[in-house]
Every structure is written in structure tokens, then in C-alpha cells.
Amino acid sequence: MLSKEEMQEIEVEASRYETRQAAAIDAMRIVQDRRGWVSDEAVLDLAGFLDMSPAELDSVASFYNQIFRRRVGRHVIQVCDSVSCWLMGYEPLRDLLIRMLGAGMGETTADGRFTLLPVVCLGACDRAPVMLIDEDLHTNIDQGQLETILDKYK
Amino acid sequence: METPLTANIKPGRRPPDIKAYRKAGGYRALREAVLKMRPEEVTQTVKDANLKGRGGAGFDAGLKWSFVPMGEEASGPKYVAINADEMEPGTFKDRLLMEGDPHQLIEGAALAAYAIQADVAYIFLRREYHLSARLLRRAIAEAYDSGCLGQGILGSEYSLDMHLHISAGRYMSGEETGMLNAIEGRRANPRAKPPYPQVSGLWGNPTVVNNVETVCNLPHIVNNGADWFRNLSLTAEGGTKIYGASGRVRRPGTWELPMGTPLRELVEEHAGGMQQGYRLRGIIPGGASTEFLTPAHLDVKMDFVSVEAAxxxxxTGTIIVLDDHSCPVGMTLNLEQFFLRESCGWCTPCWGGLQYAVELLTGIEAGAGRMEDLDTLDSLAAMLAPGHTFCALAPGAAEPLGSALRYFREDFERHIRQQRCPWSS
Incomplete structure (x- = not known):
């Protein structure tokens, strides 16, 4: 069930467009910000709230990589794998991360602490290699700093 | 040298709030426009300034607006969508403008909206730009509170609502018609053109999509005039440009310079040349979807007409530098993997062609390539080129692929002859 706060926030977004459906992406973000992901149940609830069919809403959800249709860890690490970071050596960094976490790309650590995902260019190419952890952008990452960076996220 | 776009941007300092922005002359252009200029005059001034769209395609900004139906009979509501979905690999210029001076973007967006008499403006921001979102949200609220947005802005008859739309990822969301679908809450597949968005865009209404950097120029054009703007440039295309460089250069970064600044000056002077021990092999001049240039092209002037002639x-004017320690085949593979993953699957030549290209490139890079693969890749590059798909994603993918096959042919052939990547240890 959608909470009262979620519904209020979605109504504010819906008032900014000509149709209720236009708030679909905002609505899923609002739910995800609170719950971490968008479950099957949330898709059903949101579809009803937005006057869409669940299949229609899920086709939107599954298109966008920043909408998580599976449970993620407490923190989401998004490693830039685009060209400038490739030139500046993101691959060894990614491989070290995978070894340290014991989880591959698209996976969540056994303790539920981190989910590891690839992401397109984060627009900080002059400070490559870069990654995003939750809402924090980490730049000029050196392999030796990884442990200190991860320590901040419990 | 004048640097209007970055005049208020101080590295490491918080961006100006509305008070500081107004003190520096901010919202003067918007006041002038809504109180003293007809919308058509704003459009004509921008046409005279020869402002080319900074999102990458370089289409004349004033001309784009002029396709919007105007006057009493024009159907409404009308919309402006600001493309802040900066996701072109190797591009990091709009982030600078949004994090450094958010009110400049809001004023510019409002001017674009006034020119076409839009009722609503959306700033379409990618989800990963969290700092930009916080700053823009605050700046929009400040602009409403001080009468720069909302009903009867700055004492005029003109009303405009502005909303920040936080996107949910996917490169296709930054494609003009894909963005319209994304705002409408749909998958960001492209739409057929015509009708063009200026006539039938959001919910079938007239809509203009402009890039962040494009509209950031507008307050300065209105304040100082078209002649001043054209004179900022070294060539016929008006204004300054936010250039940038990434890769193994000494000082990667962004610089506001006259439009038409030579590529050599960017690489050797502003970026400080190559890092110790690295040699320049190639340059992608403006994001992943532009063709490789080589050291032989260093004297090209960096404007839309000159780079096209080369x-x-x-x-996007942010260059990506390929050095001699990095494998050109590996770099091309990385670029094509990006396009394959971001293809929305709408057009067969795009998803099918890219899948095939990535398979062949992966094989060559892994040492399992055959010489005839290069002919197949040539024909794939031709199939991805303009004319076979709805949007520019596939043509964008064809540009680095085709040019890499042309300029780095010998490197591809070495991979195949040696059955290994010569750069792998």
C-alpha cells in the first residue's frame, strides 16, 4: 500500500503535467527513495494510483536503469564504465572492487551492504576514474583509497 | 577575453544565490525582454547572434524557435524542455554550468520560453546529478519567491511555470523526441519526424528542446546584443564555447574560450599537452558519437562548420584524447558497448547492428579475429549511418566505429595477425 506521504508527493508531481501517467517516473522514484526499490506490489499500487495498467507501468520501470525492480543493498555503488574512465584505468579498479566485495556487477554483497552496478559516463571525465556511491560522487579514485572510501558506508 | 558563461563561476565556491546573481546583473535580460521586447524580437536577436545549439547537433537556436506557431491562433499550451540529461560519454560541461551558476540557466530557460510564449518549462535533469538537483531546486524556489517565475513575471503580462524533472537514466532520454516520451512517463523511444516537436511535441503541443549551455547564452545575448555575441567568436558562429579535455593530458578540465579556438590550442596550451611518457594518437572532438580525428587535424578550428569539414x-566540444598506451580497438569496443547497452531496441539496424559489431570487436580484441571481420565491420558502420533509423543513436555509434577502422586499420590488422591485443601484457 502507498503511504499517505507517498501519495501526497506523487500528487504534487502529477499536477505538473497534462496527464497522470506523466508522473509515472517521478512516482517510482518517490517510492524507491523511501523503500530502496520498486517491488511488484508497489508497481500494482502505483499503476492503480496513476490510472495505468500494471503491465504498462512495468514496461516503463524496466526501461530505466535508475529504477530498481529488484531489492538492492543499503548502499548502491555505480562505477562509470564509459570511455574517459576506460582510458584512465577503470577496469583494474572495478576488478579490485569485485574482489573486495565478493560481488560482481549487478550483484549485492551477502551482508546486504552494497549493490554494485555499472553506469554510463557520470560527467566528471576530467577527474576520471569516477564512481557514485548513493548520492556522493567520488573522483580521481586511486586503488589504494578504495577501502577508506567504502568504510564510510556502513 | 570575455567569458560571460563562467563569469560567476568560482572553483570551490558555492554558486551565487539570487541576491548575488542579481547584483551581478542577473535577471536584467529577462526583465528587459518581458517588459520591452516582443517575443519575435528576442528570436530575431538570437538569430542575428548566430547561436548554434550546444547539445551537439549545432542547429541554429533562433531558427529552431521560429518553427513554433505564434500569435492568437497558435494552439497551446506550449512547452520548453531544457536538456540537462548530460550523458554523452566524455562530456562534462553542463554540470559546470548547473553547479556553478544555476540562476543563469533559469534565466536563460525563461528567455527561451518567452521567445516562443511557452506556458511551462521543464528542466530535464539526469538522476545521477544530485548536486545540480539540489542547487536547481533551491534556485527555482528563489526565482518564484522574487517574481522571476510564476504569474506575471517581473511585473509583466507574461506567466511561466518551471519544474525540475528528475529522470531515471538511459542515454535515450537525452534524445530530443525520446525526452518528450520520458517526460510523458513513457519509455524513451524516439518518435517519427515530422511532425517536429516545435509543432507537435509534449502531449501534441508545440515544444522546444534546448540544451543547458545553449540557453545559458541567452541572457548575455539579450543584454549585449547580437553583434557583441558574434564578435566573441573567432569564426562565423557566435559566442564562446565551454570546451573540455579528458584522457592522458597534463591538465584535464573545462575552459570557456572563443568559439573556433583551434584544437591544437586546447590540447597543447589549455590541457597542457600529453602526460610525461604518453604520445597523442587520436582525438574524439565532442563526445562518444563524433568521429576520431588524428594529430594531423590539430589545426582545425573547433566550431561546427570547421570540424565537419575535417x-x-x-x-559537445569536450575532447577525449587517445594516447599511445591505450589500444584503439579496445577504445572502439568500449564506445560500441556503450551504444549497444543504451540502444532502446526500437530500430533493427541499431540493436542488431550494434550487437554484431560488439561481437566482432570483442573477438578481435581477444585475439580471435579474422581479416574478413574488418569488411563486415565496414559494412555495419555503413548500415548504422544516417537514414536507416529513427534517431541519431546508431549514426552516433557509426562515427567512432567507421573512423577507427579508417585511421587505426593497421592496429586492427595487427590484432588479427598476432591473434592478440598488442597492448595487453
């Missing part, structure tokens, strides 16, 4: 495109 066989590539200015694109």
Missing part, C-alpha cells in the same frame, strides 16, 4: 563533428 570529417567529424564539434558535438
Amino acid at each position: 570529417g567529424s563533428r564539434l558535438g
Whole structure:
């Protein structure tokens, strides 16, 4: 069930467009910000709230990589794998991360602490290699700093 | 040298709030426009300034607006969508403008909206730009509170609502018609053109999509005039440009310079040349979807017409530098993997062609390539080129692929002859 706060926030977004459906992406973000992901149940609830069919809403959800249709860890690490970071050596960094976490790309650590995902260019190419952890952008990452960076996220 | 776009941007300092922005002359242009200029005059001034769209395609900004139906009979509501979905690999210029001076973007967006008499403006921001979102949200609220947005802005008859739309990822969301679908809450597949968005865009209404950097120029054009703007440039295309460089250069970064600044000056002077021990092999001049240039092209002037004459495109103007320690095949593979993953699957030549290209490139890079694969890749590059798909994603993918096969043919052949990547240890 959608909470009262979620519904209020979605109504504010819906008032900014000509149709209720236009708030679909905002609505899923609002739910995800609170719950971490968008479950099957949330898709059903949101579809009803937005006057869409669940299949229609899920086709939107599954298109966008920043909408998580599976449970993620407490923190989401998004490693830039685009060209400038490739030139500046993101691959060894990614491989070290995978070894340290014991989880591959698209996976969540056994303790539920981190989910590891690839992401397109984060627009900080002059400070490559870069990654995003939750809402924090980490730049000029050196392999030796990884442990200190991860320590901040419990 | 004048640097209007970055005049208020101080590295490491918080961006100006509305008070500081107004003190520096901010919202003067908007006041002038809504109180003293007809919308058509704003459009004509921008046409005279020869402002080319900074999103990558370089289409004349004033001309784009002029396709919007105007006057009493024009259907409404009308919309402006600001493309802040900066996701072109190797591009990091709009982030600078949004994090450094958010009110400049809001004023510019409002001017674009006034020119076409839009009722609503959306700023379409990618989800990963969290700092930009916080700053823009606050700046929009400040602009409403001080009468720069909302009902009867700055004491005029003109009303405009502005909303920040936080996107949910996917490169296709930054494609003009894909963005319209994304705002409408749909998958960001492209739409057929015509009708063009200026006539039938959001919910079938007239809509203009402009890039962040494009509209950031508008307050300065209105304040100082078209002649002043054209004179900022070294060539016929008006204004300054936010250029940038990434890769193994000494000082990667962004610089506001006259439009038409030579590529050599960017690489050797502003970026400080190559890092110790690295040699320049190639340059992608304006984001992943532009063709490679080589050291032989260093004297090209970085504007839309000149880079096109050199066989590539200015694109976003942020260059990606390939050094001699990095494998050109590996770099091409990385670029094509990006396009494959981001293809929305709408057009067969795009998803099918890219899948095939990535398979062949992966094989060559892994040492399992055959010489005839290069002919197949040539024909794939031709199939991805303009004319076979709805949007520019596939043509964008064809540009680095085709040019890499042309300029780095010998490197591809070495991979195949040696059955290994010569750069792998």
C-alpha cells in the first residue's frame, strides 16, 4: 500500500503535467527513495494510483536503469564504465572492487551492504576514474583509497 | 577575453544565490525582454547572434524557435524542455554550468520560453546529478519567491511555470523526441519526424528542446546584443564555447574560450599537452558519437562548420584524447558497448547492428579475429549511418566505429595477425 506521504508527493508531481501517467517516473522514484526499490506490489499500487495498467507501468520501470525492480543493498555503488574512465584505468579498479566485495556487477554483497552496478559516463571525465556511491560522487579514485572510501558506508 | 558563461563561476565556491546573481546583473535580460521586447524580437536577436545549439547537433537556436506557431491562433499550451540529461560519454560541461551558476540557466530557460510564449518549462535533469538537483531546486524556489517565475513575471503580462524533472537514466532520454516520451512517463523511444516537436511535441503541443549551455547564452545575448555575441567568436558562429579535455593530458578540465579556438590550442596550451611518457594518437572532438580525428587535424578550428569539414563533428566540444598506451580497438569496443547497452531496441539496424559489431570487436580484441571481420565491420558502420533509423543513436555509434577502422586499420590488422591485443601484457 502507498503511504499517505507517498501519495501526497506523487500528487504534487502529477499536477505538473497534462496527464497522470506523466508522473509515472517521478512516482517510482518517490517510492524507491523511501523503500530502496520498486517491488511488484508497489508497481500494482502505483499503476492503480496513476490510472495505468500494471503491465504498462512495468514496461516503463524496466526501461530505466535508475529504477530498481529488484531489492538492492543499503548502499548502491555505480562505477562509470564509459570511455574517459576506460582510458584512465577503470577496469583494474572495478576488478579490485569485485574482489573486495565478493560481488560482481549487478550483484549485492551477502551482508546486504552494497549493490554494485555499472553506469554510463557520470560527467566528471576530467577527474576520471569516477564512481557514485548513493548520492556522493567520488573522483580521481586511486586503488589504494578504495577501502577508506567504502568504510564510510556502513 | 570575455567569458560571460563562467563569469560567476568560482572553483570551490558555492554558486551565487539570487541576491548575488542579481547584483551581478542577473535577471536584467529577462526583465528587459518581458517588459520591452516582443517575443519575435528576442528570436530575431538570437538569430542575428548566430547561436548554434550546444547539445551537439549545432542547429541554429533562433531558427529552431521560429518553427513554433505564434500569435492568437497558435494552439497551446506550449512547452520548453531544457536538456540537462548530460550523458554523452566524455562530456562534462553542463554540470559546470548547473553547479556553478544555476540562476543563469533559469534565466536563460525563461528567455527561451518567452521567445516562443511557452506556458511551462521543464528542466530535464539526469538522476545521477544530485548536486545540480539540489542547487536547481533551491534556485527555482528563489526565482518564484522574487517574481522571476510564476504569474506575471517581473511585473509583466507574461506567466511561466518551471519544474525540475528528475529522470531515471538511459542515454535515450537525452534524445530530443525520446525526452518528450520520458517526460510523458513513457519509455524513451524516439518518435517519427515530422511532425517536429516545435509543432507537435509534449502531449501534441508545440515544444522546444534546448540544451543547458545553449540557453545559458541567452541572457548575455539579450543584454549585449547580437553583434557583441558574434564578435566573441573567432569564426562565423557566435559566442564562446565551454570546451573540455579528458584522457592522458597534463591538465584535464573545462575552459570557456572563443568559439573556433583551434584544437591544437586546447590540447597543447589549455590541457597542457600529453602526460610525461604518453604520445597523442587520436582525438574524439565532442563526445562518444563524433568521429576520431588524428594529430594531423590539430589545426582545425573547433566550431561546427570547421570540424565537419575535417570529417567529424564539434558535438559537445569536450575532447577525449587517445594516447599511445591505450589500444584503439579496445577504445572502439568500449564506445560500441556503450551504444549497444543504451540502444532502446526500437530500430533493427541499431540493436542488431550494434550487437554484431560488439561481437566482432570483442573477438578481435581477444585475439580471435579474422581479416574478413574488418569488411563486415565496414559494412555495419555503413548500415548504422544516417537514414536507416529513427534517431541519431546508431549514426552516433557509426562515427567512432567507421573512423577507427579508417585511421587505426593497421592496429586492427595487427590484432588479427598476432591473434592478440598488442597492448595487453
